[in-house]
Amino acid sequence: MSFFIFAMIAPPSVAHAQETAISLGSWSFFSGSPGVFTSLGITQGLTPRLEAGLSLIPRLTPEPFEDFYAEAHLGYSLAANRFQGLNQPASYINILGDIGIIAGISSIGAPGQTLKKSIFIRLTPITLGNAFYGRRDRIYSAGALFNLDSPSLTFFLNFIISDFFIAKRSN
Amino acid sequence: MLLIFICSGAAFSQQDSSQKPAISYSAGMAGFSDSAFSAAETLRFFISLESERANPFAPSLFAAIQVDFNPLSLQTAYWGLGFNLTLFSLQHHFFSFASMRKTSWAPAFSAAFYFPFDSAKNSYFEAAAEPIRLFTGSSYVSLLSPGALFSKNFKITGYSLSPFKFTYHFY
Numbered sequence: 115m116s117f118f119i120f121a122m123i124a125p126p127s128v129a130h131a132q133e134t135a136i137s138l139g140s141w142s143f144f145s146g147s148p149g150v151f152t153s154l155g156i157t158q159g160l161t162p163r164l165e166a167g168l169s170l171i172p173r174l175t176p177e178p179f180e181d182f183y184a185e186a187h188l189g190y191s192l193a194a195n196r197f198q199g200l201n202q203p204a205s206y207i208n209i210l211g212d213i214g215i216i217a218g219i220s221s222i223g224a225p226g227q228t229l230k231k232s233i234f235i236r237l238t239p240i241t242l243g244n245a246f247y248g249r250r251d252r253i254y255s256a257g258a259l260f261n262l263d264s265p266s267l268t269f270f271l272n273f274i275i276s277d278f279f280i281a282k283r284s285n
Numbered sequence: 286m287l288l289i290f291i292c293s294g295a296a297f298s299q300q301d302s303s304q305k306p307a308i309s310y311s312a313g314m315a316g317f318s319d320s321a322f323s324a325a326e327t328l329r330f331f332i333s334l335e336s337e338r339a340n341p342f343a344p345s346l347f348a349a350i351q352v353d354f355n356p357l358s359l360q361t362a363y364w365g366l367g368f369n370l371t372l373f374s375l376q377h378h379f380f381s382f383a384s385m386r387k388t389s390w391a392p393a394f395s396a397a398f399y400f401p402f403d404s405a406k407n408s409y410f411e412a413a414a415e416p417i418r419l420f421t422g423s424s425y426v427s428l429l430s431p432g433a434l435f436s437k438n439f440k441i442t443g444y445s446l447s448p449f450k451f452t453y454h455f456y
Contacts, residue, residue: 147324175445178318
């Protein structure tokens with residue numbers, strides 16, 4: 115847990131990579147009541163292969179904000195460096211593995227309101243783009259959630275998560 | 286249905302040999318506030334006919350299939366017919382950061398009737414906006430598109446939200 119906190123608050127100068135991105139994506143949980151969830155967050159490069167991310171995941175339908183989660187993760191680029199400087203292209207295609215925690219409240223305001231905490235692993239078989247190009251799409255990310263409150267394993271899918279990098283290359 | 290026929294007449298009445306129609310296909314996700322239609326996450330697949338390939342304002346007609354995928358159910362599938370209108374197209378725009386490629390911001394409006402394959406369910410009408418819709422030259426990306434849902438006697442019953450939709454031209 116402390117590593118996650120460090121990863122999120124450590125100033126970029128501590129690490130080798132400085133790129134920061136705003137992330138927008140979809141979350142499909144294959145347990146609980148169905149509906150559309152979206153995620154909005156940030157990712158921060160830590161080293162040429164390691165990154166950290168934080169996002170908020172509200173339910174949008176059928177009852178907006180009936181469930182609200184937050185997640186933090188560490189990701190590792192499995193196929194190649196994801197970052198080699200803003201002016202040097204890294205591999206356009208990559209594979210990303212994540213490990214993280216997700217926590218939040220479901221059925222907010224209802225009698226069944228519950229606090230949920232899980233750890234998760236996630237594999238993104240295709241990432242397209244990186245900070246050099248200003249944008250990265252994480253496509254068909256599949257993951258498993260291990261519920262810490264009542265030990266059980268469930269699955270989730272992110273059809274797409276797009277990362278919009280804040281810094282642009284100079285040329 | 287009358288709207289669709291009126292639009293189709295306008296779309297194809299002024300064709301000449303230099304204004305060839307274009308066919309495109311789309312895939313996207315949607316959710317609904319009204320669980321009478323579906324509380325599930327749904328996938329929508331479209332095939333569209335645009336009246337003019339080179340004109341970003343050309344209206345298009347589309348046919349759609351809507352399937353619940355989370356949880357998966359073919360019994361709650363719908364088919365739909367509708368039209369789509371691009372409202373304007375700007376090459377210099379706020380959302381340019383969202384794509385690695387040069388894009389045009391091309392918000393659109395669409396209207397469609399959806400009919401259930403299972404006659405026990407109700408048909409519905411959807412009027413939707415695509416405020417964040419980017420044209421990349423051969424494809425459109427639409428993000429966070431809201432819509433209003435109407436019953437078959439045109440009483441508003443809820444809203445829809447499409448986190449994303451990707452459209453590609455056949456060339």
